[in-house]
Amino acid sequence: MKRQIAQRKETTRKTVVIWPVVLLAGVIAGCVGSQQSSTIRLPLVADGSTLSPCATDMGYEVSIKRVRMAVAEIQFTQGGEQHTSVIRGLRDLLVPSAFAHPGHYAGGEVTGELVAPLIVDLSPGSLQTLGEGEMVTGEYHGANLLFRKAGDQDGLVPDDPLIGHTVQVEGSASKDGKVIDFEAVLDMPEGGSVIGMVMLLSADADTNTTLALRLLPTSSLDATLFDGVDFEALDAGDGSTVLIRPGQDAHNRIQRAFMKHDYFEIAALDNADSSEETPDQSE
Amino acid sequence: MILLYAAALWTGFAWTSPLAAREDPATATKPPGDLAETDNTDDEASKDTGDKAVIMEEAGGFETLVVGKPHPRETSSEFQLRGIPLAVSPRRSGGEMLRSLPGLVVVQHGSEGKGLQFFLRGFDAVHGSDIEVSVSGIPINETSSIHAQGYLDLGFVIPEAVTGIHIVKGPFGIDQGPFATAGSIQYELGVPRDSRGVYIGYETGITNRHRVVAMVSPKDPADRTFLVAEGVRDNGFGENRAIRRLSIMGRFPILDSCDQGRLDLLISAHGARFGLPGLVKLDDVESKKIGFYDAIDRDGNGRSDRGFAALNYRLDRASYGLKALAWGMVRHLSLNQNFTGFLNNPEKGDRYAQFQHTLSGGIKASGHVSLHPTLTLQALGGYRIERLDQSMDLVDPKGSAYRRTRDLDGYQHLVHAGIALEWKPIQALRFGAGLRADVMSVSAHNHVDEIQGSGTVYHLSPRFTMSGRPGGGWTLFASYGQGWRPPEAAAFAAPPPAGDEDTTTRPVRGTSSHVAEIGVHWDWRRLLHIGVTGFGVFITNEQLFNHAAGTSDDIGGTRRLGIEAVVSSSPLSWLDIEADLTWVRARITSTGEPIPGVPPLAGSIRVSLVHPLGFRFGTQFTALASRPLAFGAKGATMYRLDLTAGFRWQWLDVGFEIDNVLGQEIREGEYNFASRWDTSGPFSRIPTIHLAPGPPFTLRGRVAVLF
Numbered sequence: 001m002k003r004q005i006a007q008r009k010e011t012t013r014k015t016v017v018i019w020p021v022v023l024l025a026g027v028i029a030g031c032v033g034s035q036q037s038s039t040i041r042l043p044l045v046a047d048g049s050t051l052s053p054c055a056t057d058m059g060y061e062v063s064i065k066r067v068r069m070a071v072a073e074i075q076f077t078q079g080g081e082q083h084t085s086v087i088r089g090l091r092d093l094l095v096p097s098a099f100a101h102p103g104h105y106a107g108g109e110v111t112g113e114l115v116a117p118l119i120v121d122l123s124p125g126s127l128q129t130l131g132e133g134e135m136v137t138g139e140y141h142g143a144n145l146l147f148r149k150a151g152d153q154d155g156l157v158p159d160d161p162l163i164g165h166t167v168q169v170e171g172s173a174s175k176d177g178k179v180i181d182f183e184a185v186l187d188m189p190e191g192g193s194v195i196g197m198v199m200l201l202s203a204d205a206d207t208n209t210t211l212a213l214r215l216l217p218t219s220s221l222d223a224t225l226f227d228g229v230d231f232e233a234l235d236a237g238d239g240s241t242v243l244i245r246p247g248q249d250a251h252n253r254i255q256r257a258f259m260k261h262d263y264f265e266i267a268a269l270d271n272a273d274s275s276e277e278t279p280d281q282s283e
Numbered sequence: 284m285i286l287l288y289a290a291a292l293w294t295g296f297a298w299t300s301p302l303a304a305r306e307d308p309a310t311a312t313k314p315p316g317d318l319a320e321t322d323n324t325d326d327e328a329s330k331d332t333g334d335k336a337v338i339m340e341e342a343g344g345f346e347t348l349v350v351g352k353p354h355p356r357e358t359s360s361e362f363q364l365r366g367i368p369l370a371v372s373p374r375r376s377g378g379e380m381l382r383s384l385p386g387l388v389v390v391q392h393g394s395e396g397k398g399l400q401f402f403l404r405g406f407d408a409v410h411g412s413d414i415e416v417s418v419s420g421i422p423i424n425e426t427s428s429i430h431a432q433g434y435l436d437l438g439f440v441i442p443e444a445v446t447g448i449h450i451v452k453g454p455f456g457i458d459q460g461p462f463a464t465a466g467s468i469q470y471e472l473g474v475p476r477d478s479r480g481v482y483i484g485y486e487t488g489i490t491n492r493h494r495v496v497a498m499v500s501p502k503d504p505a506d507r508t509f510l511v512a513e514g515v516r517d518n519g520f521g522e523n524r525a526i527r528r529l530s531i532m533g534r535f536p537i538l539d540s541c542d543q544g545r546l547d548l549l550i551s552a553h554g555a556r557f558g559l560p561g562l563v564k565l566d567d568v569e570s571k572k573i574g575f576y577d578a579i580d581r582d583g584n585g586r587s588d589r590g591f592a593a594l595n596y597r598l599d600r601a602s603y604g605l606k607a608l609a610w611g612m613v614r615h616l617s618l619n620q621n622f623t624g625f626l627n628n629p630e631k632g633d634r635y636a637q638f639q640h641t642l643s644g645g646i647k648a649s650g651h652v653s654l655h656p657t658l659t660l661q662a663l664g665g666y667r668i669e670r671l672d673q674s675m676d677l678v679d680p681k682g683s684a685y686r687r688t689r690d691l692d693g694y695q696h697l698v699h700a701g702i703a704l705e706w707k708p709i710q711a712l713r714f715g716a717g718l719r720a721d722v723m724s725v726s727a728h729n730h731v732d733e734i735q736g737s738g739t740v741y742h743l744s745p746r747f748t749m750s751g752r753p754g755g756g757w758t759l760f761a762s763y764g765q766g767w768r769p770p771e772a773a774a775f776a777a778p779p780p781a782g783d784e785d786t787t788t789r790p791v792r793g794t795s796s797h798v799a800e801i802g803v804h805w806d807w808r809r810l811l812h813i814g815v816t817g818f819g820v821f822i823t824n825e826q827l828f829n830h831a832a833g834t835s836d837d838i839g840g841t842r843r844l845g846i847e848a849v850v851s852s853s854p855l856s857w858l859d860i861e862a863d864l865t866w867v868r869a870r871i872t873s874t875g876e877p878i879p880g881v882p883p884l885a886g887s888i889r890v891s892l893v894h895p896l897g898f899r900f901g902t903q904f905t906a907l908a909s910r911p912l913a914f915g916a917k918g919a920t921m922y923r924l925d926l927t928a929g930f931r932w933q934w935l936d937v938g939f940e941i942d943n944v945l946g947q948e949i950r951e952g953e954y955n956f957a958s959r960w961d962t963s964g965p966f967s968r969i970p971t972i973h974l975a976p977g978p979p980f981t982l983r984g985r986v987a988v989l990f
Contacts, residue, residue, distance in 0.1 A: 032909045034565055034953060034972050035917040075968060078914065079838075110957065110968040111914050136914045136969060139874065 037111075037136040038205055044074065044114050044133045047212035047269070048126035054217035054224040060173040062226045067215055068168045069120040069258075070150035074213065076112030076135050076199060076266075077142040110144070111136040112203075119154050119162070122215055133211060140201040143266045145194040145213075149187075161185050165246075166192065167258055173231040180231045184244035186255045194259055199266035210269045219262035228253045357715065357748050358455050359760035359802020359816040360386075360847055365447035367859045368891040370475065371901025371927050373940050375983075377440025381468065382925075384450050385863030386847055388885055388907060390952040392975035394524040395517065396557025396585055397618070398436045400952065404452055404820060405843030405869030406465040407880045411435030412768055413465035413796075419472045419534075419549055420608045421593055422645075422667070424462045426695055426723075427772035429639040429673040430618055433462040437470075439530050439553030439589050443482070443496050444511045446473035452847075453798040453818065454766035455748050457701030457717040458649065458663060464766035464796040465820070472534065472549070474500040474509045477931065484936070484987030492517035492983060507536050507547055520978045521576030523558035523583060530554075537594075544598030544605070552590045559583030559620050562954060562973035575948050576976050579624075579960060582634070582682075586617040603652040611644040619678070624960035626968070631679040635688075643669040647699075657707050661717070664700040671695065671772065693727030693772050703746070711752040719744040723769045723793070729776035736776035738791050742767040760802040760816070768794040797821045810854050816847045825871070840872035859891040877911035879955070880918075884908035897931040899938070910953065914970050918953035923977060934989045942981040949977030 053063040112135025121128050150162040162168045167186035172179050201211070218224050229250045234242045244250045257263060364372070364383050372383045378399050382389050388402035401408040408414045411433035416423045418440060428434035451459065452466040459467045479500045486494040493516045500509035510533035518525050530553045538546035561580030567573045593610035621634035647665025654660050672692040676684035703717025721744070726737040746764035753759065774791045802816035820843040845867030852860045864886040869878040877883070885907050893899040903925050910918035924945050929938025943949060952975030959966040 031920045032917070034919040034950065034974075035909075036565070036972055037912075037914045037916040037955060037970055039969065109913075109970065111970060113968050115965065115967070134967075134969060138914055 039112075039134055039136050040203060040205060040207055041132045041134050042203070042207065042209060042211050044130045044211045044213060044266075045269070046120045046122050046126070046128040046130055047214045047267070048122040048124050048128075050214045050216050051122060051124040052217065054226070056173075056224045056229065057227045058175075058230050060175045060226065060229075060231055062171055062173045062217065062224065062231075064122075064124070064169060064171040064215075064217060066121070066123045066168075066170045068122075068150075068162055069145075070148050070154065070162065070166050071118040071120050071145060072148035073116075073144075073146040074114040074118075074130075074133065074266075075110040075144040075146070076133060076140055076201075077109065077144065077196075078111045078136070078138045078140055079109075111138060112140070117148065117153060119150065119156075120213065127212075130213065135203055137203045137205060137207075140199050140203060142196045142261075143199040143264075145197065145264060147188040147192045147194075167255075169254070173226070173229075175232065178232070180235045180242055182231060182234070182242040182244060184251065184254050185246070186251060186258060187246045188255065188259065192259055194261050194264050197261040197264035197266060201266075201268050212267045212269050214265050214267060216263050216265060219260075221262060223257075223262065225254060225257045225263055227257070356758075356760075357713070357750065358451060358453065358762045359800055359804065359814060360452040360818070362450050362452075362849070363447060364449075365471075367857065367893050368861070368889060368901070369445070369447065370477075370893055371891045371899050371929075372442075373901075373925055373927055373942070374442035375940070375942075376438060377442055377445060377470070378435075378437035380440075380442055380445060380448060381437075382905070383889065383903060384448065384468070385849055385861070385887060386452065386865040386885065387450065388882055390975060391977075392562060392952040392954075393559045393585070393620075394519050394557045395515075395526040396438060396528065396555040396587055397559060398430075398434055401435075402881055403465045404818060404865075405845060405867040405878060405881050406820075407878060408465055409433075411462060413462060413766075415460055415463035415467040416470070417467070418470040419593065420469075420595065420606075420647075421549075421591065421610050421612070422460065425614065425616075425639075425641065426461065426669065426697065426769055427671055427673075427725075428616070429637045429675055429689065430616065432771050433768065434616070436587050436589070436616070438528060438555050438587060439532070439551055440470055441496065441511050441513045441530050441532055443478060443484070443498055443513075444472050444474060444509060444532055445470055446475060447471040452816075453762060453800055453820075454744060454764040454796070455746050455762045455798075455800075456764075457661065457703045457719040457744075457746055459746075459764075459766070460699055460719075461697065461721060461723075461767055461769050464768045464794065464798075464822075472509075472532070473507065474498065474511075476504045478989065479504065481990040482987060484985060486983055486985040488517070488981060488983035490518050490520050490981060496987075507534055507539075507545075509534055519558065520981055521560060521574075521976065522578035523560040523581050524578070526555065526557040528553070528555040528557075538596075544596060547595045549593040549595060550591070553588065555585075555587045557585050557587075559585050559618065561620065561622055562952070562958075562975055564958065564960075565953075565972040565974055568974065575974075576979065579958075580621045580634075583620045585619065586615070588615040589613070601653075603650065605648070605650040607646070607648040609644075609646045612642070614641040614643070615639070622973075623956070623958040625962050626957055626959040626966070628677070629959075629962060631677070631685050634678040634680075636676045636678050636684065637673075637689075638675070639671065639673040641669055641671045643667060645697075659705040661703045661705065662701065665698070667695075667697040669695040669697075687731060689773070690730035691727055691773055691776065692730075693725060693776070695772055696722075696724040697769070698722040698724075711754075713748075713750045715746075715748040717746045719746065721767055721769070725772045725775045727772045727776040729773070729778075732776075732778045734776045734778060738775045740770060740792055742769075742793060742795055744795075756806040756808075758804040758806075760800070760804070762801075763797075763799045766796040766798060768796075792824070794822060794824055794826055810852055812849075812851045814847075814849045817845070818847070819844050838871055838873075841870065841878060842872050843867055843869040843878075845869075855892075857892050857894050860889070861891075862886070862888045879913040880910055880953075882907040882910045899927075899929045899931070901927040902944075912953055912955040912972065914955055916953075916955040916970070916972055918972075919950045921949055921951065921977075923947065923949055929985070936987040936989065937985065939982060939984045941983075942978040944980065946980040947977075948979070950974050951977035 051064045053061050055061050112133055114131050114133040116131055118130055147166045149164055149166055156163055165185045166188040169184040172181045362385055372380050381387055390400040398410040401414050406413040410431040411424050416435050423435055424433040449469045454463040479502050482498040484496040495514045498511040512531040515528040532551045535548045537548055560578030561583055563573050563579050568575050591610055591612035596607040598605040616639045618637045623633045625632045627633045645667030649663035651659055651661040675689035677686040679685050699721045701719035706714045722741040724739040728735050744765040749761045751759050770791050770793045798820050800816055800818040804814040806812050822841045825838050825841040847865045849863045866884050869881045887905040889903045891901045906922040909920050912918055923943055926941045926944050954973045955970045957968045957970050
């Protein structure tokens with residue numbers, strides 16, 4: 001009996017002393033503080049290399065000479081919002097939509113940005129420096145473009161047609177040998193944006209690339225920015241430039257296209273490409 | 284006086300407990316994991332052994348339970364919190380008692396009134412989406428809650444009326460229903476023998492806490508009657524964390540017959556009003572812009588009300604048994620919160636007000652019959668109906684709603700049935716195999732989009748358990764089961780995908796988990812118990828909550844692999860020591876990224892004693908390794924030491940509890956997302972760490988009298 005008692009006491013002492021010491025030592029040895037997400041900064045340019053002529057559903061071949069867009073912010077997103085809105089829509093149906101609190105998992109959340117009032121200025125072959133985007137490292141699949149109205153702070157000349165508006169497109173539409181020059185000035189609704197344009201980038205701490213914002217006159221679905229616009233019907237026939245302005249049906253069609261992610265992408269340029277960039281044309 | 288009792292304590296330590304000294308294992312004190320039930324404990328969580336013989340003895344005013352024929356555990360990782368560890372567990376609230384369960388990580392990111400956030404086996408179970416909780420058999424998870432699927436509010440559970448908490452990690456029994464994708468927790472209600480009679484307790488604390496508990500129950504421990512009421516008023520340990528709570532709970536036997544069984548009426552009413560402080564930015568805390576315990580959201584608040592009545596029937600026979608439960612419940616939840624400030628709406632802000640009102644009722648029954656001395660058949664079934672009405676408004680700084688994002692009402696019908704066979708070819712070998720079917724039918728009206736939708740989903744869950752005792756104190760376990768998280772009612776009345784006008788073929792479905800575990804346990808002379816369990820959880824269509832989109836993202840498959848180890852010892856009849864360690868590797872299958880928020884390593888040590896002289900003492904040391912957060916951020920290592928102590932002398936009970944004895948600034952919850960509270964300047968949408976602080980050093984004292 002005494003032996004059993006002694007055995008129990010010994011076991012108890014070991015139990016009481018050893019376990020806490022081992023666990024406490026482990027905890028203290030492994031103590032770390034909170035660590036924010038790792039971020040990198042990458043240069044972003046507006047790349048006009050994709051502004052090739054497009055064939056619209058009305059039979060026009062449209063060539064863009066210049067596009068200017070007043071942009072409030074460019075956001076880079078991980079997961080979530082991606083190229084196909086159908087996937088997103090299906091997902092919304094499949095899953096619970098309760099609101100708890102943030103931070104569990106943030107698929108589709110903005111994890112990178114370039115915040116600055118910008119005038120993105122694109123013409124065929126141009127390369128315009130926009131600034132440096134800051135982003136959390138990770139796998140990127142999408143980006144958002146937030147529009148704004150151009151104003152005095154943009155350094156535009158007083159009679160610049162973009163002032164007070166968001167997008168200006170200059171180009172020409174040709175059909176049956178007839179060429180019609182046009183200029184469209186677009187207004188976006190408040191909060192107008194392009195959500196979910198494609199951006200495929202695996203960003204880690206060693207990533208050293210230049211990001212290129214591109215406008216795609218023809219989408220991957222073979223639709224174009226100018227589908228449904230009958231330029232000939234807008235043409236006065238006197239050789240003057242066709243002006244497309246807010247309120248017109250043509251304006252609304254082009255405006256809606258400019259808010260679709262199908263017509264934009266952000267691509268990673270290799271260093272050779274990025275070294276060719278030209279000075280900022282907006283200045 | 285203290286020294287005197289300390290000496291007595293340690294003298295007692297050297298004594299050989301009369302109970303522990305007994306060599307007959309059939310009368311040994313509670314072995315780890317065994318059911319040690321009081322006669323007055325409710326029945327739902329207990330096993331249908333049909334041959335339990337419970338003897339009760341008294342030591343120093345505290346009941347000691349002597350189990351005549353211990354019921355063997357059926358899975359390796361199941362755990363019972365009862366007896367001495369339960370008696371010394373912190374009693375801030377019924378939900379907080381769950382902190383004593385091994386492997387379960389609990390986070391309070393609101394105040395005491397809001398539901399807890401749970402992490403178990405690599406799951407971020409949010410507010411209950413993956414943990415099924417029942418109280419006296421009544422399902423508590425709120426299907427289709429406006430705040431979070433499976434939302435759990437355990438504020439109505441009065442700690443003094445809890446006699447046991449049983450956790451089963453994994454869905455291995457056919458009695459485990461919706462939300463048991465990670466596991467199930469069952470509260471057992473009753474009154475411990477040492478608190479029977481008229482019990483009046485008052486608790487106060489340094490947070491201006493005032494808590495009164497009044498409890499009435501017959502002295503006869505076999506009488507299941509009790510009536511307990513609780514009132515709480517507490518300013519909380521930081522800004523906007525105040526809580527006011529009133530709860531009442533009672534059980535009244537209607538029938539108590541050896542021939543006809545026993546029937547109890549259980550009633551509960553609960554109301555709570557509380558502040559919701561939001562989460563503070565780590566950067567702001569480190570730059571001293573805001574205090575660690577301050578509130579970023581000083582207008583956040585919540586309201587939680589619940590009332591239910593239940594009839595619980597049980598009949599036990601040598602060769603068969605029957606249990607039945609019928610209940611009705613009314614539930615209201617309102618939450619007014621803002622986590623992101625003015626990020627999404629710079630002018631009106633991102634505050635939201637959620638409202639949910641639910642009326643529900645259900646019946647369920649289960650029975651078992653011995654087909655052969657080695658073969659037992661179990662069958663169960665049930666039906667639940669719920670009428671829900673929920674809304675969510677975005678609210679401007681003046682409190683006016685400026686946009687309604689959810690306005691939904693409808694009915695949910697949940698039906699389940701199951702059948703299982705238990706085969707014991709020899710005493711030391713047990714096989715269990717069962718199949719459970721769950722069906723959910725929903726009709727809902729989405730008033731925002733003016734969509735009426737309905738649909739039915741079902742899930743079949745096969746479940747297997749096996750255990751064997753080859754001798755030498757060894758026990759081997761193997762289990763497999765499927766768990767099911769039902770979809771939300773809103774999914775049945777959601778707008779169609781962009782460009783899709785066909786609203787008739789929406790693929791609404793739930794989430795199912797495949798869980799397997801193997802374990803080995805070793806018991807040495809009832810002095811030492813070691814259990815090691817390896818588990819794997821596989822989900823093909825995992826959904827994780829996304830605040831920004833207001834939905835849960837379908838992230839594809841997830842995989843969780845882990846090992847749990849529990850070591851416990853009850854060297855003396857009044858001493859219980861336990862340590863546990865859980866390691867889990869939780870990954871999103873397609874990317875290999877860790878599941879955010881899940882601690883890869885968690886451990887705790889608990890020392891609990893209730894000495895025959897009347898002393899009681901409990902301490903728990905909990906440690907969590909750094910947690911991976913969203914977007915590559917990492918949370919801090921966390922450790923916490925809590926302590927309770929007390930003394931019982933005849934009709935007087937005094938005690939105290941200390942949260943966070945070491946006074947650490949505990950980062951209990953950490954989340955990585957963007958917020959904007961300063962509207963005067965530029966801001967960033969890049970995620971940054973936000974904190975939910977755990978309690979600082981908090982002292983609560985308690986005095987109670989018994990008649």
